[in-house]
Amino acid sequence: MFGDMAALNGVDLTIGEGTAYGLLGSNGAGKSTILRLLCGVYEPDQGDVLIDGVSVFDNPEVKQRVFFINDETVQFGQFTLKGLKDYYKGFYPKFSDEVFDGLAKTVALPLDKKLDTFSKGMKRQAVVITGLAAGTDYLLLDEAFDGLDPTMRIIVRRMLVDAMMDRKLTTVISSHNLNEINEVCDSVALIHQGKIVFARDLDSVKGNVHKVQAAFTEEISLESFDSERLLHHDRNGSVHYFIVKGTEDEIRDMFADKPTAFLDVIPMTLEEIFIYEMEGLGYDSSGLKSTAGVQDKGVRA
Amino acid sequence: MSDTAVKNGFFSREMLHNGKMELLKQKKSLIVLTVLHMAGVPMVLCIAMVRCWLGMDYDEVEAYAFIGAISTIVALLSGMFCAINSMPYLFKRTEVDTRLSLPMSAPQRFVSDLLAGLCHYMAPFTLSMLVSWAIVLLGHITCDGRVIYREGWTETIHIFVEVAPYLARAMLVVYVMMLLYYMLTVLVMSCCGSLLETIVYTLLLNCLIPGAAAVITGALTSEVRGLVWDHYLQFVLPFTSPLGALIYTVPLLEDEPAFIGLGLWIVITVAVALIFGLIAFLAYRRRKAEDTGKPIVFELFYHVIMTLSLVTLIFLFLMMDDDLFVPAIIVTALFYFVTSVIKNRGFKNFGKSVGRYLITSVSCFVMIFVIHATESFGAASRVPSANSVSCAYISYTGKGGYDECGFGGMFYSEPLSNITCIKDRDDIELLTELHREMADRNYIYGRDTDHGEVHNFRILYKMKSGNWILREYRMTERLYSRLAVLDAKPDMRMANVTRAKEFLKDMRRNAQKGSGQSCYLVEKWVHYETYNNGDPEGVYKASIDSLPRDFADKLVKHYENDIMNMTDEQYLNENVKTYRLVTSLWSDGIQISEYCTETLTYLESLGIRRPDNVVHERQLE
Numbered sequence: 001m002f003g004d005m006a007a008l009n010g011v012d013l014t015i016g017e018g019t020a021y022g023l024l025g026s027n028g029a030g031k032s033t034i035l036r037l038l039c040g041v042y043e044p045d046q047g048d049v050l051i052d053g054v055s056v057f058d059n060p061e062v063k064q065r066v067f068f069i070n071d072e073t074v075q076f077g078q079f080t081l082k083g084l085k086d087y088y089k090g091f092y093p094k095f096s097d098e099v100f101d102g103l104a105k106t107v108a109l110p111l112d113k114k115l116d117t118f119s120k121g122m123k124r125q126a127v128v129i130t131g132l133a134a135g136t137d138y139l140l141l142d143e144a145f146d147g148l149d150p151t152m153r154i155i156v157r158r159m160l161v162d163a164m165m166d167r168k169l170t171t172v173i174s175s176h177n178l179n180e181i182n183e184v185c186d187s188v189a190l191i192h193q194g195k196i197v198f199a200r201d202l203d204s205v206k207g208n209v210h211k212v213q214a215a216f217t218e219e220i221s222l223e224s225f226d227s228e229r230l231l232h233h234d235r236n237g238s239v240h241y242f243i244v245k246g247t248e249d250e251i252r253d254m255f256a257d258k259p260t261a262f263l264d265v266i267p268m269t270l271e272e273i274f275i276y277e278m279e280g281l282g283y284d285s286s287g288l289k290s291t292a293g294v295q296d297k298g299v300r301a
Numbered sequence: 302m303s304d305t306a307v308k309n310g311f312f313s314r315e316m317l318h319n320g321k322m323e324l325l326k327q328k329k330s331l332i333v334l335t336v337l338h339m340a341g342v343p344m345v346l347c348i349a350m351v352r353c354w355l356g357m358d359y360d361e362v363e364a365y366a367f368i369g370a371i372s373t374i375v376a377l378l379s380g381m382f383c384a385i386n387s388m389p390y391l392f393k394r395t396e397v398d399t400r401l402s403l404p405m406s407a408p409q410r411f412v413s414d415l416l417a418g419l420c421h422y423m424a425p426f427t428l429s430m431l432v433s434w435a436i437v438l439l440g441h442i443t444c445d446g447r448v449i450y451r452e453g454w455t456e457t458i459h460i461f462v463e464v465a466p467y468l469a470r471a472m473l474v475v476y477v478m479m480l481l482y483y484m485l486t487v488l489v490m491s492c493c494g495s496l497l498e499t500i501v502y503t504l505l506l507n508c509l510i511p512g513a514a515a516v517i518t519g520a521l522t523s524e525v526r527g528l529v530w531d532h533y534l535q536f537v538l539p540f541t542s543p544l545g546a547l548i549y550t551v552p553l554l555e556d557e558p559a560f561i562g563l564g565l566w567i568v569i570t571v572a573v574a575l576i577f578g579l580i581a582f583l584a585y586r587r588r589k590a591e592d593t594g595k596p597i598v599f600e601l602f603y604h605v606i607m608t609l610s611l612v613t614l615i616f617l618f619l620m621m622d623d624d625l626f627v628p629a630i631i632v633t634a635l636f637y638f639v640t641s642v643i644k645n646r647g648f649k650n651f652g653k654s655v656g657r658y659l660i661t662s663v664s665c666f667v668m669i670f671v672i673h674a675t676e677s678f679g680a681a682s683r684v685p686s687a688n689s690v691s692c693a694y695i696s697y698t699g700k701g702g703y704d705e706c707g708f709g710g711m712f713y714s715e716p717l718s719n720i721t722c723i724k725d726r727d728d729i730e731l732l733t734e735l736h737r738e739m740a741d742r743n744y745i746y747g748r749d750t751d752h753g754e755v756h757n758f759r760i761l762y763k764m765k766s767g768n769w770i771l772r773e774y775r776m777t778e779r780l781y782s783r784l785a786v787l788d789a790k791p792d793m794r795m796a797n798v799t800r801a802k803e804f805l806k807d808m809r810r811n812a813q814k815g816s817g818q819s820c821y822l823v824e825k826w827v828h829y830e831t832y833n834n835g836d837p838e839g840v841y842k843a844s845i846d847s848l849p850r851d852f853a854d855k856l857v858k859h860y861e862n863d864i865m866n867m868t869d870e871q872y873l874n875e876n877v878k879t880y881r882l883v884t885s886l887w888s889d890g891i892q893i894s895e896y897c898t899e900t901l902t903y904l905e906s907l908g909i910r911r912p913d914n915v916v917h918e919r920q921l922e
Contacts, residue, residue, distance in 0.1 A: 039402040041590045064404035072395045080327065090318030091403050094558065 007086035009194045014287035015187075017137075020160070022185035022202070023177065026275055029191040032071070032172040035140045038070035038172060051138065064092060067136040071143040073123035077116040081109055081126050085133070094135030103159060107152070120147035128156055132163050139163070141173045145180045157184055178271040188270070190277055197277060202270070209273045210251055212242040215261040231276045243268070243276045260288065315405050317411040323417035330386070330426060334376050338429035342471075346436040348837070366576050375679035377728055380422045380479055381503050384486040385496065387418025390593060392496045397590050402778045408461045411585050415487060415578070422483055423476070430472050430807060437465050470563060474546075477570045482507075482543040484577035491584035494595035502606060509609040510822035511538050511545035516616035520669055521677045523620055527740060527772040528677060531761070539566055540573045596644070602870065611637065615665040624667075633662060685762050687730040694720045694761040695732065695815045697781075698796065699788040710776060720761075721796035728787055730758060735783060739774040789869040798861045801891040805853040806846075808884055822880040822893070822904065822912055841910040848907060855903060857892075863897035871896045880911060 011034065011150045014020045021033040036042040040056040040063050050055050056062045076084060081104060089095040104111060107125045115123050124147050131139050139160075145153050161171040161184065175181055181188060182202070189199035198205070209231070215238050222233060232243035238261075244251050248265045255263055268276075324331070348365045392394035405413065433486075442462040486503045493499040514537045522528035538545035546566075562656055584599060592598040611633050618629035676682065698721055739758075755775045762770040787793050808820070819842035849855075866874075871877070882904070883890035893900050901911070 036398065036402075036590070041398055041401040043589060058406045060313065060404040060406050060409065063402065066402070068398060068402040070398040073397070075393070075395045075399050087322050090322065091405075253322075263367050 011191075011194070011196055013189060013196065013199055015172060017170055018164060018165060019187055020164060020173065020185040022181035022188040023172065023174040023191060024181065024270075025191035026190055026193075026278060030194045031191055032142050032254060033194075034191070035068060035142050035172060035174055038078045038138070039063065039066045041068070049057040051228055052177050065136050066138040066140065067092070067131045067134045068140045069127050069131045069142065069144065072102060072189075073115065073120065073127055076123065076127065077114065079115050080112050082111045084126060084130050087175055088134055092134040092136060096133050096135050099135070100129060100133035103132060106159070107155060121149055124148055125152060125156065128159070132159055132169075135167075137168075138170045138172070141175075143173065144149050144173050145175060145177050153180065153216050160184060162199070178269075178274055181234075190274065192278065205248055205273060206267060206270065209243065209268050209276065210248060211264075211266040211268050211272070212244050212251060212255070213241050213264040213266070214242065214255065214258075216240065216282070217259040217261050223257070229254070232279065243272075303900035307351070311409065311412075315403070316409050319403070319405060319410070320417040320420070323414060324420055327383075327386060327421045330379075330383070331421060334379060334422075334425035334581055335428055337379075339427070339432065341369040341376070341429060342468070343436060344372075344428050345369040346440075350436060350440050377475070377479060378426065380482045381486045381500065384418050384483055384490060385499060386485075387414045387421065388490060391490050391588075392494065392499065392593060394593050397593050400678055401590050407586050408582070410583055419480075420488075423479060426475065426479065428650070430468075433468060437468060441857050461666060469473075469588045473563065473567060477567050477574070478543045478546050481546060481570055481574040481577070484581065485542065485576040488577045488581040488584070488600075491581040491588065492597065492599050494588075494592050494598050498596045500804070502602075503714060505606060505610075507542045507544050509606065509613060511541040512613045513609045513616075514538060514541050516546070516613050516620060519620045520616050520672055521680070526676075526681050527774055528680060529771050529773045532769075532771040535669055540569050543830075546570060576618045604657065607640065608639065610640075611658070611661045612665055614764070615662060616669070630662065634658065657921055669776055682740050683770075684733055685764060687726065687733045689765055690729050690733070691724045691765045693729050693732050694763070695723060695784075696757065696759040697721065697784045697787065698800075699793040700786075721793060723787065723790075723792050725790060726760040726911045728790060728792065731783070731786065735776075735780060736772060738762060738780065739776065740772075743831055747787060764836035789872045790867070794864045794867075795871065797892075798857065802853075802857045804891055805857065808853075818884055819843060820845060820876045820882060820884045821909055824878075824891075839913040841908060841912065843908045856900065858893065859899040859903045860893070860897065863893075863899050867896050876894060882909070 010109075011030070011163060013034070017237060025031045033042065037044055038051075038056065040049075040058065043057045051062050051065065054062050056066065070074065079087060085095075085097070085100050089097075107129060108127055109118070115126060118126065124144075124298055128141070133142070144160075145156065148156060157180065160169075160171055164171060171184070173181060175183060185202055187199070187201045190197040200208075222230070229244060229245040231245060232241075234241040244254065246254065251265050252263070325539045343602075345366050349362045352362060373781065385392070390400040400410070403410070485506060486499075489503045489506060490499050493502060495856065515534060517919070518533045518537055519530050522530040522533055538548060540546070575624070585601075588598045597603045614633050614636065615629050618625040618632070637654065637658040643649075672678070723732060755777060757773065758776040758781065759771065764770065809849060821840040821842040823840060871894075874894075877894045877896060879892055879894040881890040881892055895901070
C-alpha cells in the first residue's frame, strides 16, 4: 500500500527456474513494485513472496540469491567500477572476479574511473555486469536496457542469455521495450493497475492473438462475434481489420459461419498485442484513456 | 538455502563488510573531521608544551584554546551528518533499492549502519585523543623541572600531570555527549523520510526536550516557596539532550564534582542514549521502504514534537507571568495552525488538529493549575525528619565565615566540601525546626512577607537514602539569629578551616612565579577598595615566591589547631582584634583572630606580621 492506494492487488505469479520472465504494463502498473517485492525491498501487506518456498522479505539467506538492478544508477556515482565490484563482492559469496573482469573487458569500461564520469548507458552496463558477476540464482532488472545503444543492447542481451544457458540464471525483466522482452523472455505477464491481466509463456501469448483481415460478401453485424475474443475492429472500404484472441484454427472456426470473400489470419508482434490488450482494458494507445468500458472492447465499427 | 549463506547468528560477514564500505565511502569526511579534532585538544596541548619549552607565557595558550574549541565544536556538531550519511536510504529513494536489497536483515542493516556512522563520528575524535594522550605522556616523561611545567610559589605545578585527569574526564564526557547526540539524530531519522525534516526535527528536539523539561521544572518550582529551580534542573537537563548535558557537565570536569557525580551522569546519559537507540530501532523496523520521501513517517512522532512545542510555549508564557494566559493561547494556536497546514499540505484533517490542540493546551493549563493548587504536589511544605538526614549543607557560615558568598553557585562551580556541613544530630534538628517554621510561615523567595532585615538562606539535605533536598528561603533577622548557636560548633569551625585550605589552594594555582605577588595581613574590617588599588601601607608583605613549598600545608595545620582549640567564648568573641590574610590580587582571605597564636607565630616567622596603623572601620562608623 502506498498511502491509501494499493500498488498491487491479488497478484499471483509463479516464475520457473531458469526462465526469463518479462513484466509488461503501463506506467504505474506495478512492475517495479513486483520486482521490489521479489528482492525483499518491499514487504507485502498481504500474502508472501517465496523463493524456493522460503519468504524473501528480511531474509538474508534468500536475498543472497537475488540481485536487483533498478532503473537508477545515480547512487553508484562515487564508485569506480573496481569499487563497485569490491562493494558487491562482500555481499554475494558467489561473486566471480573472473566473470566480472571478462564482462568488463567485453564492454570495454574503464575500471578506475568514477561512474559519475560515465554516460547513462555505460553506468547501466557497469551495473548489469556486476549483477551478472554476483553469481546469484535470480537477476531482477528494472528497465534493463534503458540508455543502451543498439550494439550494447545486443551485447547485454547476449550476456544475459549466456548466463541463463550456463548456470540456469532466472531473470525477471521489467521493460517498456517490448522488442527486448520479445528477444530475451520465455514468459511474460501483463500488469495493469496492480493486477495481472495475463501471465503466460511468450509463444502462447503470441499464438493466442491474431490480426485478421477479411472481406465479406454481405454486411455483417459485430454483435454476431464473441465480444470476449474480439479486441478491436476497424474497416477500410470493404476490408475489415480485426484483432481477435485465439489460435489461428480457433479464429478460422470463428469466421467459418461468416460470409467471407477472403480471410487472412496474421500473427502479431508483442508490441501490437500489448497495445491492443491495453486498449481492451481502457488504456488507449494514443495516450488518451478511453471513456468506454470493457464492454466496448475498443470496437469502433 | 544457499550453501554460502552466513550462519553465525546475528552478526554476519555482510554486516562487517557493509560497515567497512560505509566507512570507506566517508573517507573525505573522516579526513576533514580528523583535521578539525586535531586542531582542538592536540594542537592546544602541543602549543602549550612548545611554549613551556621555550619559556614563553603560558596564558597566551588561551588564544589557541579558543580556536581549538571552535574547531572541536564544529567537529562535534557534525554528528548529525555522520548519522544521516550512514543511512541515506531513509531519505533518498535512489538508495532504497540498492541498500535494502542487499542480503542483510533489517536489524543487521540497522546495527551495521548505526555503528559505521558512530565510527565515522567518533574515530577522528578517538584519534585526536590518542595523540593528546601521547603529548601528555611525553610531557610527563620528559618533565625534568625546567621545561614543560611552570613553577608556582609553593610548589612545582606539573601541567601535564594535572591535565591528564582533566583530559580523562573531558574525554569521557565528550564521548557520552557524542553518543547522546548521535542516537537522538538516529531516532529522528528513523521517524522522518526527508532530509529537511530530519535536520529540522533533530535541531528542534535538541532544544525541545531540555526546553520542556526546564519549563515544567520551572512551573513546579517557581512561585512556590522554598523550591529552587536550578536545583531541580540539574537533575533533569544533563540527561535530556547534548545541549543540557553541555550546560551541566562542565562542573563535572572539576576535581570535586558537586552534585551528580561523573559516574552517575555517564551511566544515566548512556542509558538515555540507548533508550533513544532502542526507540530508533523499533521505528526503523516498523517503517517501510516506501516511506522514504515522506516528510514524517510516524504520525506519533509529529504529535510528540507538537506536544513538546506546545507544552514548552505555554509553560514558558505562564512562567513569565500569569497574565500572559491569553497571549499564550493566541501564540500557541497560531503556531499549531501554521504547522498543521504545512504538515497536511492544506486543511486536511483540520478538525482533528483543532481537537489535538485543545486537548494539549487544556491539559497544560490544568497541569499548571494543579501544580499551583497543590504547591507542587506538597513539595513546598515537605520538611524531612532529622533522623532521615545524613548531613545538611547550609549557606550560613557563622562567625568568621564568608557570610552567604559562594553558596549560590554551589551546584555548578563550588564543591560541597567548601560549604558548611552540619552533621550533629541536634543541630540538624534545629535546622529542620527552622525549616518547618519557614515553610509554614509562607516566606516566599523574593517576596518576604515579614518585617526586619532579611537573609537568604539555603539548606541542602543529604538524605540517608541518597536523595538530595534543597530549599531556599528569605529569613528574618529573628529567625536567622537562632542559627547563632551553631557558630562555635565543631562542624562550623571545621568549615572555616576547609575554606582556608581552599583559599590557599586557589592562591597557589593563580600566583605565578615572577609575578611579584605578595601576601600579608590586613585588619579584618578594612574595606576592599582600600587595598584593591595597590597594597596598603602599614602591612608586612612577604613575596609569594619566597615562601616555602610547604607553606600552605603548615599554615592550614596551625590554623586548624587554633580554631579547634579555642574555647567557645574565644571563638565567639567579637571584640578581639581580627585580621585577614590576603594577597595582592585576592581580597577574600583567611580570618585570623588574636587567639590564633600558632598561626600568627608561624606567619611572623615568615615576615608576615600584624599590620600597623590600621583603622578599624567599625570604629570609624
